Amino acid sequence: MTSCVDFINTLSPCLVRAGWNADLANLLSLLLGVVIVATVPLLTVILLIWIERKFAARIQDRIGPNRVGPYGLLQSLADALKMLTKEDITPSGADRILFNLAPIITFATVVLIWAIVPFTPLHIGADLSIGILYFVAVGSIGAVKVMIGGWSSNNKYALLGAFRTIALIVSYEVPMILALLVPVLMAGSMGMQDLTRAQGGMWFIVMSPLAAIIFFVANLAETGRSPFDLLEAESELIAGYNIEYSGFKFGMFMAGEFMHVFTVAVLTAVLFLGGWWGPFVDQVPALGFIWLGLKTAVVYLFMLLIRNTVPRFRIDQVMNINWKFMVPLSIVLILLQSFLLRLIDALGLRPAPELANDLLANLPQTLVLLAGNLVLGAIFMHLLQRHGRTLREADEALAVVKGEAAPAGGMAEA
């Protein structure tokens, strides 16, 4: 009733009435839906690359692309055209089938995630009852693609990149999934539309900021963005797993990466920033698309800001942060969150179902949850700080300036 499929399904009775075969009409409308949903990210990625480059340029005191088209808007198209005409080299030692498969998987898996993104209250590719699980499952293929690309290239840097992937992407999935449990707990559903609708009164980022942060950071790692860009590590492994790729296959990796980042931004917006919720969305559902776009833009630009301003972690540090900080934190968070929800029920702070979308009615439970999150966050940050201090106490020191008085001045040369 609320999905894109049904929306287009109104098309199929029309076609049947016009004398079409019912099955054929059904299939046609289905295909149309798929193409529409898949084209949205494809078109945005062209714009995204421009935004990313322009944004990075502004941070770095540069102008950025400004030659092709107005404000350099057509730069990405020009790049795509260039890549189309570039020779594509497959190294002689590579495993050809896997080598060619990797870029396709990269892109396809990211596109697949879009099937469950709710654009407006009425428009969604497929409102699966296990939307979150679908995201986790499809997202996990991301690790596979890097592994395939890195291994099949028969290149040592690529292999090292792939090594790191096994560890990094796969490890960060653990806190990510745990963080995803929190919205599910609060919404009582795994469907994306249900999760969005549950945020009518208050966004989940306010009700559980820790979960939002863990999800965001874990996704930064999943997408291989700074400070977790160890898969590519341009200054160490040159380009990591995609080093041997050229021509459009490389382009696919690039586009896939950009799109992945954007997809992650969209999902953060959907899961924690209220998705399509916004003023007047009840009256005009199509507005939801704009609200979602705006929220996504905020998350996306924040990711760009991080990318352009922080150095990279080392692989062992990244793993330590994950297993020794984020995983314990998310486990404790789950326990805390579920306990607090029970507590709220017991105290009767949960708003009545008809008031679920009312901000004021949501305030008491929000405050309880927020307070719990903040306290937990503060405790963990304190532990981290103390640990860091003890680790470094021994060898942290500022440079000592040895003041050497100058001999009497003014002895001008002859």
Next chain:
Amino acid sequence: MDVVADKTQLDISASVELLRERWPDAISHDNRDGFSGIIVDPAQLDDVALAMRDELGFDYLSSVTGVDYLGVADHMEVVYHAYRTSGGPALVFKAQTGRDDPRVPSLVSVWPGADFQEREAYDLYGIHFEGHPDLRRILLWDGFDGHPLRKDWQEAYYEEEHKPFDSRWPGGQVYRAEEKNVFGKNVKYPDDFDLGRLNDVSESDLYQGLGLGVDVQALDSDGLRTDRLVVNLGPHHPSTHGVFRMVVTLDGETIASLDPVMGYLHRNHEKIGERNSFLHNLPFTDRLDYISSMSNNLGYALAVEQLLSQGARYSPPTYRAECLRVLMVELTRIVNHLWSLGFLLNDLGAFFTPMLYANNEREKILDFFEATAGSRLMCNYMRFAGVYRDIPERIRSVANLVNDKVRDYNTMDYLTEMVNERLPRFLDEYDTLLTRNEILRERTVGVGVLLPEDAIALSTCGPLLRASGVPYDVRRADPYSIYPELDFDIPIGKNGDIYDRFLVRFQEMRESVRILRQILPRLERSQGEEVMSKVAHTPRVPVGEAYGRVENPKGELGYYVVSEGDPKGPQNPWRYHVRAPSFINLTALGPMCVGHKVADVVTILGSIDIVLGETDR
């Protein structure tokens, strides 16, 4: 002179006397005109060197190099310059050996820092250093025929000894010898030529020489069999700062061994130097450490001025010229450190932003270089007994666009604003952004530690040495120019890790700004003074030797120049040796890297701050 209880306080002549008393037969004074130091019998060299280091306190071996005296005297000479890290002049000692089978004992066991320099002398002169642990060619490839710095070695294409080469322009016709060579043109392969079948054995020789073999296996602690991975980082790698190569054996991601391979940019700078006239060499020094060409100029000018001052018709640089030199050199230090810090951050994985911020400031300094010397990078500004010209009245600054227009400024105002406001402001800002950054500290504190005693033994210099806690700065230890009258401190580190190097560089920029603040009023005062003393355009340099060294931003840059041959004073250096800080600092790379991760290697290399123009020469 009274009896000094502590022999490490003895001055040079007393030290030499002490050594001569002990080894009367093995040690003699170098009595040639214009030469100094002592000549040690190679048979006793080990013992003498040990005594110098342990008893007399000459713990820092700055330079080792060979000289071929074919035609003058029929021997080769290895020249050593040893210093005390507490400061003071050099103890110069030489070992002479026959030309046919030159053999000198290796001093690597005494000063490990001699490692690369002895390999270089072996490479270029064919001098065998007996007892050297790993005597291979270092700059040239293994199949190279001959030793190019020997005076009887003939270079392909070049029929004559000195420039200008008449044979290349017979009768005004431009003709290049390489045009007659089949490889002179763009290489065209024969029809049946298959690059895939091309078999080069020198690589496999290299790996075997490194003990890396092809199938390196190791048992890890659990007794599981794991293969080690041999990876080449470089020569074409974004973080090796040029065509530098590290052959790395990896155990997982941990470095099991690392061997630097260099020479990809080798052009035999020193051979070129011998064929140029003394003045010709000045612009060539720019190409050594192309980030800080001004300082390179100064070092060479100092060395040649030492020689010139022995002869007639020479007057030293004027006060204003000295001020200008220090001004340029200190600006260069800031330029270089901005560059190196920016790239260190790049190596750490910050996506170009810190580098571009630093570059922004650097460009403004380069504007000044361009206005004064005519070039931004290859300044070629210093001259013997002065500088090329005075600073101009006005300066067009292309890096300071106002509404997309290039403005021009009064030069002194431009400098004053830069030194008093812009640079300090920028340094503070940069400091705020970087120094307390958690990731930066996490990545650098405790990584690549170099202990002070190792740093001295390995002959490292510059910020690398000082970050290890050794307050050795040539500007103070062996002062030149007007540095004695300037007020500045030497920042030193405590732990000798990457973070300390980072901080030391930062602080050095601040000290440079402090020096510049003292220079500007001196420039105002000396307005109108000549900047170039009278000296012939093609100076005839008196016979003799000189070692001029300066504290380059990257470390101690030394020029060992020998003027020999024509008794009237030759036009060309007989020997022109560059003691390149980047080259010698790399000795410490391997020991610093082992046990760290791959990601740390590029950071450690970045913290050494090398430039391949200087490393490979």
Next chain:
Amino acid sequence: METLNEWAFVGVFFAIAWVFPALPIIGAWLVRPKKPNALKKQTYESGVETVGDTWVQFRVQYYIYGLVFLIFDVEMIFLFPWAVAYERLDWFAYGAGFLFIFLLTDALIYAWRKRALEWV
């Protein structure tokens, strides 16, 4: 019917998603120049020839990470139904979920103490 249709959408999506990246690659294959030679096809290793085998038997530590992840991943999936039905659970089911999470934590601590989480 409803849900089935949703899954049909996903099925079609799965089939079509591969077409999107494959099309431009095939398109590029049509227009791009093809002049391979042995030198071009060499593996890139900073400009020098590769030495030794790339597909080596690498360190076991990576495998351990994979294992730890697998355990966690599988166990965590079981938490989702628990979370979905959370509001309807009685105290016993709630406690069972807690116990399950504690077991998870226990596994983490075990791996931690066994130094399985140390990177090499």
